[in-house]
Amino acid sequence: MLFTLLSGLALPSLAAAAGISASAPTAGPSKSTGKLPALGWNTWNAYACDISDSKIIAAANQFVSLGLKDAGYQYVNIDDCWAEKTRDSNTKQIVPDPTKFPNGISGVANSIHALGLKIGIYSDAGTETCAGYPGSLGYEEIDAATFTGWGIDYLKYDNCNVPSNWTDAAIPPGGDWYNSNSAVRYRQMAGALADQTRPVQFELCIWGQAEVWTWGARVGHSWRMSTDANATWSYISNIIAINVQHLSSVGFYSHNDMDMMEIGNGDLTTEEQRTHFAAWAFLKSPILLGTDLNKLSTTQLAIIKNAELLAFHQDSTFSGPAVPFTATANAPVTSPPEYYAGTSTKGTHVFIINTGSSPATKKFSFANVPGLGSGKYTLHDMWTGLNISGTHSGSYSVKVATHDTAAFLIEAAEY
Numbered sequence: 001m002l003f004t005l006l007s008g009l010a011l012p013s014l015a016a017a018a019g020i021s022a023s024a025p026t027a028g029p030s031k032s033t034g035k036l037p038a039l040g041w042n043t044w045n046a047y048a049c050d051i052s053d054s055k056i057i058a059a060a061n062q063f064v065s066l067g068l069k070d071a072g073y074q075y076v077n078i079d080d081c082w083a084e085k086t087r088d089s090n091t092k093q094i095v096p097d098p099t100k101f102p103n104g105i106s107g108v109a110n111s112i113h114a115l116g117l118k119i120g121i122y123s124d125a126g127t128e129t130c131a132g133y134p135g136s137l138g139y140e141e142i143d144a145a146t147f148t149g150w151g152i153d154y155l156k157y158d159n160c161n162v163p164s165n166w167t168d169a170a171i172p173p174g175g176d177w178y179n180s181n182s183a184v185r186y187r188q189m190a191g192a193l194a195d196q197t198r199p200v201q202f203e204l205c206i207w208g209q210a211e212v213w214t215w216g217a218r219v220g221h222s223w224r225m226s227t228d229a230n231a232t233w234s235y236i237s238n239i240i241a242i243n244v245q246h247l248s249s250v251g252f253y254s255h256n257d258m259d260m261m262e263i264g265n266g267d268l269t270t271e272e273q274r275t276h277f278a279a280w281a282f283l284k285s286p287i288l289l290g291t292d293l294n295k296l297s298t299t300q301l302a303i304i305k306n307a308e309l310l311a312f313h314q315d316s317t318f319s320g321p322a323v324p325f326t327a328t329a330n331a332p333v334t335s336p337p338e339y340y341a342g343t344s345t346k347g348t349h350v351f352i353i354n355t356g357s358s359p360a361t362k363k364f365s366f367a368n369v370p371g372l373g374s375g376k377y378t379l380h381d382m383w384t385g386l387n388i389s390g391t392h393s394g395s396y397s398v399k400v401a402t403h404d405t406a407a408f409l410i411e412a413a414e415y
């Protein structure tokens, strides 16, 4: 009777593990796109709902005129509020707002593609978007076909207005959050996108819920790690602290998203904007600019076009982010960590954030940097593009301004 007893116990949990997840699509994200973290721009932080095709096409033209396209920026993404409030009653398709988009979304897509750029759109894994426009839950196949028919290359998929019967259990079926109702809502769209011929980069805007970093790569190319960004040091510092706990999830086709950029918004200091850009780059988050590009200062443009940080971010050979290391034997533990090391095609890099509220001298031992040791080294400053004079051994110290980030390429010195 032991067998009967065991199977009697096992059956209910097997049934639970089956549930809606058993019939949900299991298609993974396209491997024709999204290998590297996205580089681009999105309407939301700049304009929220006040969008139009002219603002979006202006941004695309600025990609070209400001040298952002040459620097690698590619995606021009439309966020919420592009649609009419109701679907077409016959086709059930979402309808672009004809006032904001007189030539439809396909018209914008054509203009953006003509510039050699790519276009993104926005929908929601619920009944309505966050601003109350039609959501795609239950309409995934229609919407995926509509979006790709318009020429869409990227989909940001938000998490508002989820019906109560989709609430997650405290423990997902089988203990795997891939089987959670949240994941199933995203898997339904992943399956619909996989049914289209056009590859779409798929961003799960799930706000760090349902332990998305454990299953995100099975469903999309990137996933949000938190609620929305804002233009404050507290946001930048909090999201770094959150993201560093899950860096093993980052790789090709697999990116923790720290949310869109606030450079150009609010009153972040220049140093805070440098850290905003550098940390998103060395942690390999998508970098989607979120401001009126026309208003960027020369200093801000230099930050977002920094060729060496972008090369680290877009390295097609080394997939991993920089990770925290213990700088010296008695270095204090901070949150977020201040010292990071990573590898690129160029070699070994060290990044140092001064999280404190006054300028400070930051010191690290070469032997504590993974891959380095007791030898002699030269340092190259990734911000200025200049070599630092002399050879160095043992340790290196550098003064870092409040909330600034130092960025180095470190090479073995020739004797």
Ligand SMILES: *[C@@H]1O[C@H](CO)[C@@H](O)[C@H](O)[C@H]1NC(C)=O
Pocket: 020, 163, 165, 166, 181
């Ligand atoms: C919630 O209800 C809808 C409509 O009945 C149904 O299609 C869907 O599968 C349900 N979701 C779950 C997780 O059971």
Ligand SMILES: *[C@@H]1O[C@H](CO)[C@@H](O)[C@H](O)[C@H]1NC(C)=O
Pocket: 229, 230, 232, 234, 235, 238
């Ligand atoms: C900005 O983000 C921080 C960190 O997530 C949060 O504590 C703060 O409340 C946010 N501020 C606003 C105005 O939303």
Ligand SMILES: *[C@@H]1O[C@H](CO)[C@@H](O)[C@H](O)[C@H]1NC(C)=O
Pocket: 378, 380, 385, 386, 387, 411
């Ligand atoms: C910096 O040093 C590297 C060797 O470590 C050298 O190849 C490069 O030319 C130097 N760059 C400048 C600008 O001096």
